[in-house]
Amino acid sequence: MISNLFVTGRVITTGGRARVCLFPLLSVSQMEDMSRLSFIKPSPDVTLEQEKLLAVKNEVTPMYFGKKAVDSKTVRLVSGLSLVMLFFLLALLVQTSSVYIHFPSRSQAVSTLEVSSTEDLLKQLKENNLWEIQSLAEVPAVLLNKFPADLSTLDATTQKKAFLHVLLPAAMIALSEVEVERTAFEKILTKFAQPPKRLDFGLSEEDYSRFVGLTQNEVFFLLNLCRKYRAYEVADLRRRINPVPVSLIMAQGALESSWGGSRFSLEGNNLFGIRTWDNGGIVSAGREDGKALSFAAYASLLDSVRAYILMINRGPAYHDLRKIREETMNSLALVNGLRQYSERGTDYVTDLSQLIRSNDLHLYDQCVLARKDGLGGKVRLASLANPQK
Numbered sequence: 128m129i130s131n132l133f134v135t136g137r138v139i140t141t142g143g144r145a146r147v148c149l150f151p152l153l154s155v156s157q158m159e160d161m162s163r164l165s166f167i168k169p170s171p172d173v174t175l176e177q178e179k180l181l182a183v184k185n186e187v188t189p190m191y192f193g194k195k196a197v198d199s200k201t202v203r204l205v206s207g208l209s210l211v212m213l214f215f216l217l218a219l220l221v222q223t224s225s226v227y228i229h230f231p232s233r234s235q236a237v238s239t240l241e242v243s244s245t246e247d248l249l250k251q252l253k254e255n256n257l258w259e260i261q262s263l264a265e266v267p268a269v270l271l272n273k274f275p276a277d278l279s280t281l282d283a284t285t286q287k288k289a290f291l292h293v294l295l296p297a298a299m300i301a302l303s304e305v306e307v308e309r310t311a312f313e314k315i316l317t318k319f320a321q322p323p324k325r326l327d328f329g330l331s332e333e334d335y336s337r338f339v340g341l342t343q344n345e346v347f348f349l350l351n352l353c354r355k356y357r358a359y360e361v362a363d364l365r366r367r368i369n370p371v372p373v374s375l376i377m378a379q380g381a382l383e384s385s386w387g388g389s390r391f392s393l394e395g396n397n398l399f400g401i402r403t404w405d406n407g408g409i410v411s412a413g414r415e416d417g418k419a420l421s422f423a424a425y426a427s428l429l430d431s432v433r434a435y436i437l438m439i440n441r442g443p444a445y446h447d448l449r450k451i452r453e454e455t456m457n458s459l460a461l462v463n464g465l466r467q468y469s470e471r472g473t474d475y476v477t478d479l480s481q482l483i484r485s486n487d488l489h490l491y492d493q494c495v496l497a498r499k500d501g502l503g504g505k506v507r508l509a510s511l512a513n514p515q516k
Contacts, residue, residue, distance in 0.1 A: 237268040237300065244275050248289060257292045262490040265497045266296050272427045273396050279388035287486070290387040293428065294380055294398070295373065299496040301432040302370040305440075309368045312352060315345050316361070326359050356441045366449050367440045374488035375458040376432065378479050379468075381486075395424030399435040444468070458483055458492070 238255070242248045248271070252258045255269045271293045278286060316322060318340050327337075328350050338346050353359050356367045383400040384392040391397040395409045401423045402408075408421035425431040439445050448464025455461075462479045469475035483489065 237270050237296075239270045239272060241272055242275050245277050245281050245289070248275050248278075248293075249285075252289065252292055257296065258288075260292060260295065260491075260494065262493045264494050266299055266494050267497050268300060269296055270300070270427070270429055271297075274387045274393060274428075276393055278393070283386075286386050286388065287381070290381060290384075291377055291486075291488075291491070293387070294377055294432070295491060295494065296496070297429045297432045298373050298376045299494065301429060301436055302373070303496055304433070305368060305370050305436060308352065311348065312364065312368055315341065315349060318345070322361075324361055326353055326361065326364075328353070355437070358441070366453065369440065369449075369452060370456075371436060371439055371452070372456055372458040372461065372489075373491045373494070374483055375461055375479075376435065377486075377488050377491060378458065378462075378482045379435070379465075380432075382478060382482060391422045395422065396428050396431045397422050397425060398428065398431045399438075401431075401434055401438065456492075458489065 240251050240255070242251055249258070251271075256267050257269060260266065274290075274293065278289070281289065319337065320340070323337060326349055341349075352364065352368070356364060358364050358367055380387075380398040383389075384398045387393075387398070391400065391409055397409070403421055403423040405421075407424065409424055411420040411422065423434065425434065439448060444467040445464055447466075448461055451461055451464050459480055462476050462483070465479065466472045466476055471478075
C-alpha cells in the first residue's frame, strides 16, 4: 500500500532562495493526469497559499465558514433559497396584519337608477313596480342614487308617495345588511369553546388564544364589527347590531328632509339631518345665533340610510331607543328614545308619532325584499367613519 503512494513537490523560488513545497500524498490513479490537479478539492491539510493557488486556477473567489473553506456555489444556492423564504414570510405577515375584509358590495347586486326630472322619476317608479306597493308586498331591489332637483314641484300627495317608495328599497337593503351581520356574528360566537363576554384584541397571547378554531377572516370580521359599532362587550354588540323599523326610517327621513325636498337632501343625499365636523360637508345658512352648521354629504341615498342606522345603533344619545328595542320593534314606542335627536325634544317625538299614524307608515314594516338578485349571501361592512348626530 505504501509503495503505491508518493509525495509530489514543486520548487518555488522566493527571495532568491529555492524552496520545495510538498503536496498531500496522492494515489497512482489520481496522478495519472497532473493537469487535473486544479480540479481536486483541497483536503483539510492544504495550506492557505495552496488554496489561493487552486482558486486562481479555477477563477473562483475562495469562501470560508470560520476557518474552513466552503464551496461558493453551495453558499450562493443556500443564500438564494433563504431570500426566497424570507420574501414569502414577509408577504404572509403583511397579509395577516391587515384588518380589512373585502366582502362584495351589496350595491353592485341591485339595479341603480339615475333620473333627471320628476317626470322621469315617476316613470321609473312605475316601470320598476315601485309605484303601487301594498302591505306584505315583495319590494324590488331597485335603488335611486338621488332625487331630482325639481322634486318639490310635485303636488304634496305625489311627492310624499314618490319619496316613500324611493326610500323603501334603500331602507330594506340597508336593514338586510345589518341582519346578515348579526347572523354572521352569532354564527361565529358558536365556534368559541366557551361563550365570551368580551372580545379583546390586545397583543397578549391570552387575548388571541380565545380565537383558536376561528379562521383569519372570522377574527378580522369580529374586529371590524367591534370597531364599527364601538363596542367590545358581546351583550352590548347584540344590542347594537339590530335593525330598526322601516316606518321609523321613513318618518325621520320625511321629517328631516321635508319629504326629500330640502337643500341637504338634494345637494348631499342627506335625508336625516346628520351633521359632520369634517371638511367637505354642506354648510347651513346663518342661524339666529350666527353659528353655521355643517351637514354630511353622501354618494347615494343608500349610504345616507346606512349612516342613519349606524348612528342609531351606536350613538350614546340613542341608548334609550336600543333599550326599548329589546322589548318591542313598534316604531310608535321607539320614537320615545329619540328625544335627543332634535333640540325640540318631546315636541319632535310627538311630530314623528303623528307622521307615522297619519301616513300609515307601519304598513311598510310588513314588506319583504325581493331576493332574485342574490342578496342573501353577501355582507357589506359600511364605513367606520360615518358622522354622528
